[in-house]
Amino acid sequence: MNDPVLARVAAIKTMPTPALKTMWRDLHGTEAPPYNRRFLESRLAYRIQELAYGGLKPETAKRLDALARGVEDTNPKTRRIRTDRKPVAGTRLLREFQGIEHIVTVTVEGYEYRGRPYKSLSAIAKAITGVKWNGWVFFGLKSAGSGT
Numbered sequence: 001m002n003d004p005v006l007a008r009v010a011a012i013k014t015m016p017t018p019a020l021k022t023m024w025r026d027l028h029g030t031e032a033p034p035y036n037r038r039f040l041e042s043r044l045a046y047r048i049q050e051l052a053y054g055g056l057k058p059e060t061a062k063r064l065d066a067l068a069r070g071v072e073d074t075n076p077k078t079r080r081i082r083t084d085r086k087p088v089a090g091t092r093l094l095r096e097f098q099g100i101e102h103i104v105t106v107t108v109e110g111y112e113y114r115g116r117p118y119k120s121l122s123a124i125a126k127a128i129t130g131v132k133w134n135g136w137v138f139f140g141l142k143s144a145g146s147g148t
Helices: 004-012 017-028 037-053 058-071 121-129
Strands: 092-097 100-106 111-113 116-118
Touching: 004 037, 017 037, 092 121, 100 121, 111 121, 116 121
Parallel strands: none
Antiparallel strands: 092 100, 100 111, 111 116
16 A cells, blocks of 8 residues: 555654754744654644645534633633642742741642732742742742753
8 A cells, every 4th residue: 555645644753853844834834833853743744644634523623622611721821831730739838038938838729928829939939039030940849940
């Protein structure tokens, strides 16, 4: 069996990254996003098959959208915030800064510091220091530059 679609998908694995980016421009009409190679490979393989065999049926797309609205925040600003790594509600975070101990309590809605609710640790870090900080780094939940 000589399936040209399958051959194009298989060829993606052996192509250099600049060729993948060119293919992305050809298939999507935009510049390739700055993601890793594995992402480009999987999205290009999907796009090749989508163009050859058709995409999702409109009913399926509508159903998926309805399901996503039920479980996903649709606000573009807040949906990028990963809440799955947030400490469990009730956790107390301690940080000493300039000789003063600061205690933050994790709540279901966000955080509490000095009796006031906050939506992010970064806002609390700024309240403490007066300058912008990555709240996760400030409270030692991740190291600067670690990305985790």
